[in-house]
Amino acid sequence: xxxxxxxxxxIVPYFLGKKQPPAKRLVTVQKxxxxxxxxxxxxxxxxxTFFEMLGNFGIGDYWKKEAIGWGWELLTTQFEIDPASLxxxxxxxxxxxxxxxxxxxxxxxxxxxxxxxxxxxxDDTNFWSPGPTxxxxxxxxxxxxxxxxxxxxxxxxxxxxxxxxxLEIWNFVFQQYDRKADGTLVPLSKRNIDTGAGLExxxxxxQGVTDTFKTDLFLPLMKRxxxxxxxxxxxxxxxxxxxxxxxxxxRAAAFLIxxxxxxxxxGRGYVLRxxxxxxxxxxxxxxxxxxxxxQVAGExxxxxxxxYHELTAARERVAExxxxxxxxxxxxxxxxxxxLTAAIASAKERAQAAIDGDTAFRLYDTFGFPMExxxxxVTAAGLTVDEAGFKTLLDAxxxxxxxxxxxxxxxxxFGQLYADAHEKQGLRSEFxxxxxxxxxxxxxxxxxxxxxxxxxxxxxxxxxxxxRTPFYPEGGGQVGDRGDVTTSxxxxxxxxxxxxxxxxxxxxxxxxxxxxxxxxxARAQVDEDARRHTMRNHTATHLLHATLRRLFGEDVxxxxxxxxxxxxxxxxxxxxxxxxxxLRRVEDEVNDAILSNASVHSQTMPLQDALASxxxxxxDEKYGDEVRVVEAGPTSRELCGGTHCHCTGDIGLFLITKExxxxxxxxxxxxxxxEGALREVHDMRDRVDRASQALKVPAARLPEAVAQMQESRxxxxxxxxxxxxxxxxxxxxxxxxxxxxxxGARLVVKDxxxxxxxxxxxxxxxxxxxxxxxxxxxxxxxxxxxxxxIAVSKDLTARVHAGDLVKExxxxxxxxxxxxxxxxxxxxxxxxxxxxxLHAGARAVRxxxxxxx
Ligand code: ATP
Ligand code: MG
Numbered sequence: 001x002x003x004x005x006x007x008x009x010x011i012v013p014y015f016l017g018k019k020q021p022p023a024k025r026l027v028t029v030q031k032x033x034x035x036x037x038x039x040x041x042x043x044x045x046x047x048x049t050f051f052e053m054l055g056n057f058g059i060g061d062y063w064k065k066e067a068i069g070w071g072w073e074l075l076t077t078q079f080e081i082d083p084a085s086l087x088x089x090x091x092x093x094x095x096x097x098x099x100x101x102x103x104x105x106x107x108x109x110x111x112x113x114x115x116x117x118x119x120x121x122x123d124d125t126n127f128w129s130p131g132p133t134x135x136x137x138x139x140x141x142x143x144x145x146x147x148x149x150x151x152x153x154x155x156x157x158x159x160x161x162x163x164x165x166x167l168e169i170w171n172f173v174f175q176q177y178d179r180k181a182d183g184t185l186v187p188l189s190k191r192n193i194d195t196g197a198g199l200e201x202x203x204x205x206x207q208g209v210t211d212t213f214k215t216d217l218f219l220p221l222m223k224r225x226x227x228x229x230x231x232x233x234x235x236x237x238x239x240x241x242x243x244x245x246x247x248x249x250x251r252a253a254a255f256l257i258x259x260x261x262x263x264x265x266x267g268r269g270y271v272l273r274x275x276x277x278x279x280x281x282x283x284x285x286x287x288x289x290x291x292x293x294x295q296v297a298g299e300x301x302x303x304x305x306x307x308y309h310e311l312t313a314a315r316e317r318v319a320e321x322x323x324x325x326x327x328x329x330x331x332x333x334x335x336x337x338x339x340l341t342a343a344i345a346s347a348k349e350r351a352q353a354a355i356d357g358d359t360a361f362r363l364y365d366t367f368g369f370p371m372e373x374x375x376x377x378v379t380a381a382g383l384t385v386d387e388a389g390f391k392t393l394l395d396a397x398x399x400x401x402x403x404x405x406x407x408x409x410x411x412x413x414f415g416q417l418y419a420d421a422h423e424k425q426g427l428r429s430e431f432x433x434x435x436x437x438x439x440x441x442x443x444x445x446x447x448x449x450x451x452x453x454x455x456x457x458x459x460x461x462x463x464x465x466x467x468r469t470p471f472y473p474e475g476g477g478q479v480g481d482r483g484d485v486t487t488s489x490x491x492x493x494x495x496x497x498x499x500x501x502x503x504x505x506x507x508x509x510x511x512x513x514x515x516x517x518x519x520x521x522a523r524a525q526v527d528e529d530a531r532r533h534t535m536r537n538h539t540a541t542h543l544l545h546a547t548l549r550r551l552f553g554e555d556v557x558x559x560x561x562x563x564x565x566x567x568x569x570x571x572x573x574x575x576x577x578x579x580x581x582x583l584r585r586v587e588d589e590v591n592d593a594i595l596s597n598a599s600v601h602s603q604t605m606p607l608q609d610a611l612a613s614x615x616x617x618x619x620d621e622k623y624g625d626e627v628r629v630v631e632a633g634p635t636s637r638e639l640c641g642g643t644h645c646h647c648t649g650d651i652g653l654f655l656i657t658k659e660x661x662x663x664x665x666x667x668x669x670x671x672x673x674x675e676g677a678l679r680e681v682h683d684m685r686d687r688v689d690r691a692s693q694a695l696k697v698p699a700a701r702l703p704e705a706v707a708q709m710q711e712s713r714x715x716x717x718x719x720x721x722x723x724x725x726x727x728x729x730x731x732x733x734x735x736x737x738x739x740x741x742x743x744g745a746r747l748v749v750k751d752x753x754x755x756x757x758x759x760x761x762x763x764x765x766x767x768x769x770x771x772x773x774x775x776x777x778x779x780x781x782x783x784x785x786x787x788x789x790i791a792v793s794k795d796l797t798a799r800v801h802a803g804d805l806v807k808e809x810x811x812x813x814x815x816x817x818x819x820x821x822x823x824x825x826x827x828x829x830x831x832x833x834x835x836x837x838l839h840a841g842a843r844a845v846r847x848x849x850x851x852x853x
């Protein structure tokens with residue numbers, strides 16, 4: 001369902017009785033994202049794509065009367081919303097809810113409760129159902145009536161119509177039916193309550209503003225946009241739309257990126273791309289520079305990271321991703337816009353109502369204009385788009401399918417060269433690397449700089465194709481092999497191996513000696529060490545995959561993998577981090593499988609048979625009719641073209657080195673095997689040795705020694721603090737003794753030397769307390785920076801406000817400050833003027849308290 005569009009999504013398993021809820025009454029604060037609302041964002045003032053949903057749930061517990069009653073209480077007595085401004089809706093035949101509103105609880109007059117919707121007439125307003133069958137029920141929504149709106153429909157609209165008069169803030173869903181396939185609604189015995197209120201709209205009402213974008217949630221973003229565009233929000237309705245789009249989309253994009261999504265042309269990535277590009281287009285309308293969206297997203301991170309820590313962690317990725325996308329879009333935008341403007345003009349000239357699908361598709365395909373954006377621009381010009389034509393072209397493109405996509409990827413890397421050579425000249429190479437690491441072969445093709453050549457000489461970078469080769473071409477997560485190719489006349493070092501076209505294996509190499517010629521016999525030798533490490537890591541990856549599925553269920557799916565010599569990296573779908581015990585268990589089970597030393601077999605078979613045998617495969621991978629199945633021990637069967645150990649025992653030792661999240665619901669495990677694992681153990685032992693030498697205890701006693709050290713450190717810190725405190729007390733005492741007497745009060749003004757901000761404030765407070773009725777104005781210089789602290793006894797705060805005074809004094813030392821009336825601090829840059837500031841402070845206090853002046 002493309003992101004979490006409702007607050008109840010995580011609660012569904014409880015509703016369905018599939019999981020035991022932690023309680024019958026639950027509340028949630030849930031990040032939501034509604035792709036469905038993307039196109040209206042900006043055009044009104046209360047729809048976002050990203051918003052925070054506040055949910056209340058009763059699972060087989062309380063029912064309509066409680067839900068409505070409590071909701072009303074919260075709105076009117078806690079939130080103090082004027083009850084006269086509220087109206088509600090119910091499903092047309094939900095008399096139960098209608099009566100609760102109007103009679104039982106008598107909260108609203110009958111003319112303020114609107115009966116809406118009717119499934120039989122195809123109107124599903126106020127009827128909630130997540131699917132064609134299953135749990136469903138009527139709902140009741142609460143709206144704020146904002147009064148007739150200027151410039152909208154003249155008649156008195158109802159809350160079901162979008163006339164801007166009614167702002168929906170809260171929805172109460174009553175899950176009371178199980179809908180059968182034939183449409184009958186069977187009443188449930190265990191009924192659920194699911195309510196959701198948007199934080200943004202609730203804030204809007206509570207903060208008394210007319211617009212989501214004027215709430216404190218959006219204020220920092222709007223301010224930033226105002227600064228960037230040098231214009232005020234609210235000055236011009238057309239520019240206001242753009243400002244809202246930028247603010248909202250920057251916010252949403254930041255959250256999507258923090259959740260691990262990257263811009264792409266499919267699925268979630270495409271939604272993100274649409275957000276950034278739509279925002280970029282509107283930024284351009286405000287004459288903002290490329291990079292503006294990134295800056296606004298920076299404000300999002302700043303203002304929301306306190307509650308959403310994932311933003312802090314993703315700060316740089318957010319900036320990089322948006323900048324890259326903005327720049328990419330910028331490069332094609334101008335020419336795309338020209339094309340579109342021309343197409344609109346020519347359609348108008350020829351009195352056509354629509355832009356042809358061809359143009360729309362070209363804009364999408366070549367210029368990266370999301371179709372929705374083209375539609376928006378065209379609509380603004382009073383035209384439509386030939387949607388059917390566009391769709392035909394899009395479908396045709398998709399149909400060319402993954403093979404084509406793969407082909408174009410290869411073609412991009414290698415040009416048409418190898419595809420042509422394969423098709424026209426039958427260029428192909430046999431892969432011998434499952435069985436051997438060195439093969440005798442003949443050079444079939446050499447290419448330099450994208451051109452086929454007959455020979456390659458010392459120092460040249462060359463692509464080599466042999467008729468048979470043991471070099472594994474990158475695929476299935478396993479990197480391409482390295483090694484060398486030798487002939488009687490020369491030698492080349494191979495840095496990487498790739499499949500350039502069907503059955504064409506290309507080795508990228510550098511000639512280091514003599515010359516290579518097409519047709520010459522050659523010996524191809526894979527770098528044995530690197531390949532053996534890689535094979536260990538590959539087989540271990542299979543064992544890890546099988547273990548994860550066995551321990552955590554079939555929901556664990558591979559989401560990516562990297563197998564190379566140094567280590568292995570395995571990404572998989574899973575909703576939470578693994579505990580230390582779970583990781584240990586995974587490690588143990590993989591090592592058990594290794595110790596059993598089972599042999600690793602591979603077998604080629606029809607895809608159907610492989611799937612029927614339960615072999616693990618990747619859902620979005622395209623397989624041929626014949627596939628290779630690799631079996632490692634009794635539990636691991638996987639479709640795989642990679643190279644593997646002979647026996648699981650070859651892996652040696654398997655150690656997990658890292659477990660982390662790389663996006664919403666996706667975890668990554670990194671591990672080492674064989675020599676890599678040995679190295680890891682050695683490193684660990686070295687670190688332990690170093691620590692035990694430093695602490696002068698045997699390694700076995702390290703944990704206790706560290707605990708003891710921590711304890712004694714805490715003790716010392718406490719002692720130090722109390723010493724400092726008595727030092728402060730002493731200093732405070734000395735200062736109080738020398739206080740200046742004013743009219744009924746005493747004053748201490750002093751530069752006390754090197755104190756940090758916190759200690760200075762503590763000292764000022766002590767002095768004030770010692771004075772009884774009085775004022776302390778202290779200055780210090782710490783690390784080259786001047787600081788100020790002012791403390792005022794309670795009985796004087798009406799005459800001397802510490803916060804105001806410190807602000808005044810801080811400006812003298814080129815800084816700022818503030819705080820409450822009885823204790824405030826400030827800091828600045830100009831240490832040389834600290835004396836002046838203290839002087840001014842003394843003068844000000846004397847004036848106010850009537851001293852000698
Ligand atoms: P609307 O009709 O205004 O689009 P909805 O009926 O789709 O809202 P619900 O699915 O009932 O909304 O969601 C419950 C609550 O979530 C709403 O009452 C509202 O406070 C909030 N909400 C829904 N959609 C959005 C949105 N796009 N932006 C901000 N808040 C929203
Ligand atoms: Mg609703």
